[in-house]
Amino acid sequence: MNTPPLLALRGIHKHFGPRPDWLERLGMHLGWLPPPARVQALDGVDVEIGAGEVLGLVGESGSGKSTLGRVAAGLLRPEHGRRLWRGAEIDATPVAAHGIQMVFQDPSASLNPRMRVGELIAEAPRTHGLITRAAQAEYVAGLLHQVGLDAGAAGRFAHQFSGGQRARIGIARALAVKPALLVCDEPVAALDVSVQAQVLNLFGELRGRLGLTYLFISHDLGVVRHLCDRVAILYLGRVVELAPADELFAAPAHPYTQALLADTPTLKAEKKHFVAIRGELPSPLAPPPGCHFHPRCPRAFARCREERPALREIAPGRHAACHLHEAAG
Numbered sequence: 448m449n450t451p452p453l454l455a456l457r458g459i460h461k462h463f464g465p466r467p468d469w470l471e472r473l474g475m476h477l478g479w480l481p482p483p484a485r486v487q488a489l490d491g492v493d494v495e496i497g498a499g500e501v502l503g504l505v506g507e508s509g510s511g512k513s514t515l516g517r518v519a520a521g522l523l524r525p526e527h528g529r530r531l532w533r534g535a536e537i538d539a540t541p542v543a544a545h546g547i548q549m550v551f552q553d554p555s556a557s558l559n560p561r562m563r564v565g566e567l568i569a570e571a572p573r574t575h576g577l578i579t580r581a582a583q584a585e586y587v588a589g590l591l592h593q594v595g596l597d598a599g600a601a602g603r604f605a606h607q608f609s610g611g612q613r614a615r616i617g618i619a620r621a622l623a624v625k626p627a628l629l630v631c632d633e634p635v636a637a638l639d640v641s642v643q644a645q646v647l648n649l650f651g652e653l654r655g656r657l658g659l660t661y662l663f664i665s666h667d668l669g670v671v672r673h674l675c676d677r678v679a680i681l682y683l684g685r686v687v688e689l690a691p692a693d694e695l696f697a698a699p700a701h702p703y704t705q706a707l708l709a710d711t712p713t714l715k716a717e718k719k720h721f722v723a724i725r726g727e728l729p730s731p732l733a734p735p736p737g738c739h740f741h742p743r744c745p746r747a748f749a750r751c752r753e754e755r756p757a758l759r760e761i762a763p764g765r766h767a768a769c770h771l772h773e774a775a776g
Contacts, residue, residue, distance in 0.1 A: 451534030452495035453660050454628055459528035461489040461514055486731045488514040490684040501661040503675030509728050511684040512664045513632050519662055520549040520630045548621040552633040554613035558605040564616055565601030572623045590619040611642035628660045647674060672696055680704050683739040686758055689766040700767040702744045
């Protein structure tokens with residue numbers, strides 16, 4: 448019997464924009480008003496994460512990475528699509544309410560400056576009935592120790608810590624309700640390189656110690672290669688490639704992934720001619736028809752401009768959304 452994934456997102460669509468009132472809807476129905484412009488952030492995304500796995504989510508700014516992370520964490524509700532927790536609809540699974548937690552990119556913005564660290568960490572587990580106020584101090588001290596901070600940090604405010612320490616506090620707060628899955632939205636992007644390494648090592652240690660699962664969002668391919676088991680490449684709200692990390696970095700299948708890896712800095716001594724991905728990311732207000740990447744793809748042909756490629760298996764465990772692979776197959 449196959450074990451269902453810990454979290455599965457099926458056919459996720461998410462749009463942003465003004466919602467017309469009844470008078471505007473009447474005007475659009477009668478043809479007097481055009482429909483309002485809406486940003487298409489996610490366009491039919493399918494991903495799943497197995498228990499204990501680290502899935503990396505990569506793409507340019509504006510590709511929909513953070514939106515997908517917030518949908519996965521339940522902070523945003525999709526217009527269409529399903530969220531499944533161990534195979535069951537997530538809204539019908541009470542444990543999913545605190546089984547998924549989020550670690551944000553900027554801990555300074557996500558930590559209440561008026562609350563002491565101990566209260567920041569203890570608020571959610573008290574709300575969920577995991578601890579009593581009498582047990583709060585010991586519980587918080589244990590969490591702070593897990594992320595490499597002294598118990599005395601509980602009595603201080605977030606602004607009294609360095610960026611790396613605030614990142615650890617954000618992780619401790621996420622761990623406070625004993626989640627099975629952490630959605631990490633570029634959690635080291637705002638840190639110095641040396642501090643990044645320390646926090647990444649902490650994520651690795653916590654995964655081994657607590658059996659955590661991560662959805663790890665990043666634009667840094669080096670970080671993704673170091674930490675992730677599988678990688679999903681997102682472009683303009685669609686997954687264009689999904690593969691084990693080692694295989695994806697060794698032989699990328701989609702032209703967009705190939706271009707991303709070609710632009711990655713390297714320490715190798717040979718000369719490398721830098722060629723940026725041509726053009727800019729199209730506006731999500733009016734995505735191109737067919738394959739979203741075709742205006743920038745050097746290998747695009749007529750079908751790419753007209754028909755959306757399906758995300759299909761091109762090798763065991765490897766998926767790509769590209770008509771080139773259908774033609775080759």
